[in-house]
Amino acid sequence: MNSPSPVEPSRCARKRDKARIFYDILTSIIGHEKEEGRVGITRIQTEVNLPSDRLRTHIIEMSGLGLIQYGKGLTCTEKGRLYVVEYRRIIATLEQFGVL
Numbered sequence: 001m002n003s004p005s006p007v008e009p010s011r012c013a014r015k016r017d018k019a020r021i022f023y024d025i026l027t028s029i030i031g032h033e034k035e036e037g038r039v040g041i042t043r044i045q046t047e048v049n050l051p052s053d054r055l056r057t058h059i060i061e062m063s064g065l066g067l068i069q070y071g072k073g074l075t076c077t078e079k080g081r082l083y084v085v086e087y088r089r090i091i092a093t094l095e096q097f098g099v100l
Helices: 018-036 041-048 052-064 078-096
Strands: 068-070 074-076
Touching: 018 041, 018 052, 018 068, 018 074, 018 078, 041 052, 052 068
Parallel strands: none
Antiparallel strands: 068 074
C-alpha cells in the first residue's frame, strides 16, 4: 500500500476559513443583486455549498457585523462591498509572495 509522502499535498479539499466563507456569501449576494435586487437564502446556500444551519449562523453573524441586511431577502451593505474589495486585495498580495 502506497502512502503519500509528507511533502505531497493532501488529496482532500482544504476547508474554507470563515473569511473565505464570508467572501463567497457576499460575492454571491452581490452577483444576484445586480440581476434581481434582493436574493433568497436558498439560492445563496446552493451557490456557496453550505448546509442551511451553517449558512444561517453565518448570515446572523454577518448581519450583526453590518456586512449584509437580512429581511425579506439578502442584500449586501457598503461595508460588505468593502470587505470583498479588501479580501481580494489581501489574496492578491499573498499570491504575490507565493503564500497561496
